[in-house]
Amino acid sequence: MKNRNFTVMRLILLFGLNALSLGGNCATTSPSFCRIIAPSSEPAPINRQRYIGITIFNFETDPRIDDERIEHSAAAGCNAVEITINWDRVYPTRQSTANWKVVDSHVQTAIRLGLKIALRIHVGREIANLGSFWGTSETMQAADGLRMNGGGITQFSYAHQPTVELAKNFVKETTQRYRYLQQQNRLLFISVVASPALESEFSPVHNKPDGTKYSAAFDYGGPMKLAFRQWLQGRFSLADLNKRWNTGFGDWNAVVPPTGSISDPQKLFSLNRQGQDWYVFRHRLLERFLNDMTNTLKGVDGSIRVVNQHGAVWDRLSGLRATYAFKSLNQNADGLKFNDGPTYNHRFSMDVVRSNLKPGAFMINAVDGMFFNSVSIDTYFNQVKECFQHGASMITLANFGGTDARATLSQLIQTVLDAGLLNQSVTDVQTGGTISYKLSEILRDTYSPISTRWTDQYNKSGKKPIQVNLIEDLFDETDNADEPAQPEKPVEDPKPSPTVSANYDGYLDKVECGTMRGWVWDRNDPDGSVTVEFSADGKVIGTTEADIYRSDLENAGKGNGKHAYSFTTPASLKDNKTHQISAKVCNSSFTLKYAPKSLTCAPSARLSAGSAESKLEVTILGNPVQEQLSVEVRGAEGKPLRFQISDLGGRIVSERIVEIALGVENQQFRLGSEVTGLLILRVIGGQQAVTVKLLKY
Incomplete structure (x- = not known):
């Protein structure tokens, strides 16, 4: 167990954070009693409080070990904790009875200490403990033919939909079990991760049987090759594909993904159109997986904040991760957690991420305790400070669980507290300039030219944050207007009628x-x-x-x-x-x-012949309102509700749908300081609609 902890932590942060070194209690409630709230059409409401907390990897079998670590972090001054939930620990096999003992203990410890809780659901598994959830042939495979091994952990192919469905079932069950944390306002977010480094991506590294590590491209397993071939068949004739790739395939069964140079796999995606198409396809499979997981989480409770997790989105290994085009990967998520090495340019990193997520996205940066012997407190503190200054909502502290790192952990947290960083709200970032870069550029040249442009603009602006716009040009060029991959049933893109000028x-x-x-x-x-x-x-x-x-x-x-x-x-x-x-x-x-x-869907309950629809009643709890609007609705129990807030010019300020309303339905809307004056709230329930005027100041 100790060896696994050490190896996985090294994978997570040696290759997830410091890649520059390689080149640069509802838990027992039946689900039928939990109402489902659809995803809001705006980002999940955000508490402007800043958070800092340790990450619990949960590889221990004795809950007291990590419970004590949580207690120590709270005593040091943390106000949150991230708890990992490992699929293979809860269900060692498909026949196992679920074992929630360890996770439940950590959650209750965090509640007792008053910590906010983030949950990270890991759907990878130990190689020796696949438990019949998937087999060797469905495991991701490197370009050299070896099955994925990351410190004894592996992941299934994103192209093997039956295993994806099993993972979704586990995610749904987990979310239902801990949904009460959201209802009690204790939950910060939920993430679903799959790689050995506990990220939402393709693993960029691999362990050889002799234990040595090297960077590698995935996935070259049977399901992925078949899906890639079908995806191409839905877009090109074989003759057109050969012309596009400058190849001479005689039949479709001979078409395989490019492998590039095993000694320098990062160049694979920029060498030619074949490599670019392979990158786009890998991206689309990852995007589909992330959307599946987001929809699963939101299907349990649409108000839950969903945060994806990437090792990085701009460093040299991010091409192998398939996270360079993170903007479209995260278009349906409410935030992103990403990992910076201690010596990264954190301001640049934050600007890149913030600029390409939804407004108000919940951003988390990870600080790596694995380097505590060689990194100064000042260096760690600067990472925390700079990330908060450029818009981070939370800092997680990974690999600080060991007793030998505790002095560093305590000193770092005390420095953060002394600087008052947790007493300040999440920064409302005002940018001083704009730059842009293309997906094709970062695939070809990595991050150096972009970082140089950022530095120039940052200095010209008086050292203000910079808007860094990512243009995902390869999708427009090679992917027929951003169509997500459907490897199970490839379909030609529908073409508009030639008589209609539409796109x-x-x-x-x-x-x-x-x-x-x-x-x-x-x-x-x-x-x-x-x-x-x-x-x-x-x-x-x-x-x-x-x-x-x-x-x-x-x-x-x-x-x-x-x-x-x-x-x-x-x-x-x-x-x-x-x-x-x-x-x-x-x-x-x-x-x-x-x-x-x-x-x-089950049949809807019918009203008796003599019954009448209850009158829809809408009450504003406090009018005029400031930055938060609280609305109470009666008379819509069991019905869907639609809320729409607009200004007098008809511009929609906020909109939300509640699938099944309670007898007394309460909703809160964050309006923001930029919205002032007279607003119109329209609530629609069943065949009734109520319009209320409210004053925002």
């Missing part, structure tokens, strides 16, 4: 028993709205206009941002049968991405 892009994000939601727009008419047509099992069931405003769409350059939609699920589909739901742009051949999706 559509959009997604069917959620199909649920209350509503169906997503967004779609026409690139050639960026401020116009699009009509979406829905079908079930091939039969049209209705249409709706995609004209709901979302700030993240506007910030992503999607015209005026009024391109989201919400379609009420018809009662005729609530019959305990599984239906295939699809959506397309009306009067066109463009099918929304992620369609079709499966839907199974």
Whole structure:
């Protein structure tokens, strides 16, 4: 056990943080009693408090060991803790009874100490303990043919959907068990990670049988090769592919991913179009996995903050991780945790990440205690300070669990407290300039030219934070307008009719028993709205206009941002049968991405003949309001509710959907200091709508 802890910690932070060295109690409640809140169309509401806490890897079998570490961190001054939940510890085999003893103990210890809690669900497993969840053939494979081994831990192929479904089941069960933390306002976020280094990515390193480590590209296993071939077949004829790649494949069965140079695998993705296509496909598989996990978490409770975790997004190993294009990887998440080595340019790192996430995203940077013998307190403190100054919400302290690192941990936390960093709210970053870079550029040249441009702009701006815009150009060039990979069933991109001047892009994000939601727009008419047509099992069931405003769409350059939609699920589909739901742009051949999706709903309860719908009552708790609006709604129990806040000019300030309302439904909206004056709140429940005016000052 001790050897595993040491090896995994080294993997996590030697290769996840210091890559420059290589080149640069609801727990027992039945789920049926937990209401499901759909993901808000705005980022999850954020507490402006800053947090700092240790990371518990949870490789111990005796809960008292990590309980004591949590207690020590709280005594030192931490106000949060990140607890890892390992799939192979809870379920050693598929036949095992779930063992939550260790995790439950850590959670209760954190609650007793008043710490905020973050949960990291790890769906990788020990190589010797796959437990029939997947087999050797479904394990990720390196370019040299060896199965993934990261300190005795491995991960399944993102292309093997049956194992992804098993992982989703575990994530769902875990979220249901600890959902009470969200209801009690104790939960900061939940992450799902898969790699041996406990990140959401492809592992960039590999252990040889003799124990030596080297950087490596993944995944070259059977499921991945087949999925890549099918993905290409959905886009090119074999003749066109050979012309594109300058190859001479005689049949599709001969088409395989490029391996590049094993001695320098980072160059693989920039050598030619073949390498670029391989990068795009790997990205799309990772993106699909992350979206699957986000949808699973949000399906339990849409108010839970979902945070993805990457080792890094700009250093030399990030190409192997498939995290260079992190903007699209995280478009549906509420935040990102990433790891900086102690000597990284933390201001640059924060600016890169902050600039390409949703406004108000929850950002966490990890400080690595593995280097405590060689890194000064001042160096550690500067990392914490600079990350907070450039917008971080939280700092995690990894590898400080051993007694030999405790003096450093205590001194670092005391220095942070003495500087008053936790007494300040999350920084509202004001930038002093803008630069940009392309995905193709960082794949080709790594980060050095971008860092140089950032430094020049940073100095010119008087050392203010910089907006660093990532342009994911390879997707427009090679990936048919950002279509996510569907390796199980590759489909040609629908082409607009030649008589219609349109260039559509959009997604069917959620199909649920209350509503169906997503967004779609026409690139050639960026401020116009699009009509979406829905079908079930091939039969049209209705249409709706995609004209709901979302700030993240506007910030992503999607015209005026009024391109989201919400379609009420018809009662005729609530019959305990599984239906295939699809959506397309009306009067066109463009099918929304992620369609079709499966839907199974129980029949809705019927009102008796003499009953009447309860009157919808909306109360503003405090009017005028300041930065937070509290709303109480009665008369909508069991129904979906839609909240929409707009200014007098019709601009949508905030919007939210609650799938199943309580008898007394309470919702809070953070309006921000930039919104002032008279606002309009519209609440829709069933066949009723209530409009309330409120004054924001």
